[in-house]
Amino acid sequence: MSTTAIVLAVLLAGIFLLLGSAKLAAVPAMRQAASHAGMTTTHYRLLGTLEVAAAAGLLLGLRITALGAAASAGLILLMAGAVVVHLRSGDPAARCLPAVIVGALAGAHLVALAG
Structure with a gap:
């Protein structure tokens, strides 16, 4: 597992x-x-x-790569849902930025695991 994948897993x-x-x-x-x-x-x-389950999956994914990948995929879906909820709630697009950034980090983690 790459250093990038480890750092992203721990950060997320x-x-x-x-x-x-x-x-x-x-x-x-x-x-x-x-x-x-x-x-x-x-x-x-x-x-x-x-x-919390995704966080545990990311940490366990340091040993079981498939579990870390599943956790990252789940977080990407959760963050996509968060963006939708923010927009439906009438929030400005800027309020979606944290979810977009964290979703992108989860995507980067997934890519780092595949690489």
């Missing part, structure tokens, strides 16, 4: 462990974001569970 795992845990804990900022997007706290916690 850290990001999604933090964000997913905040959603699971339903911290006030996450409850507000869920409400803004028209989601219940339960739905937001489900997203948090998926994010």
Whole structure:
């Protein structure tokens, strides 16, 4: 496994462990974001569970490459969904930028695994 793939896996795992845990804990900022997007706290916690699972998959993927690839693919789909939710919620395109960037990093991780 390349150094690039390892660095991206650890970076993405850290990001999604933090964000997913905040959603699971339903911290006030996450409850507000869920409400803004028209989601219940339960739905937001489900997203948090998926994010934490993806973080675990990325870290386990350091040993089992296929698992890391599946986690990256899942994150790409989650981030595509996040962009759609932001746009449907009436957010300006700039609010989608974090999801686009993190989705691109997940895509780069997937490419690094294939290379």
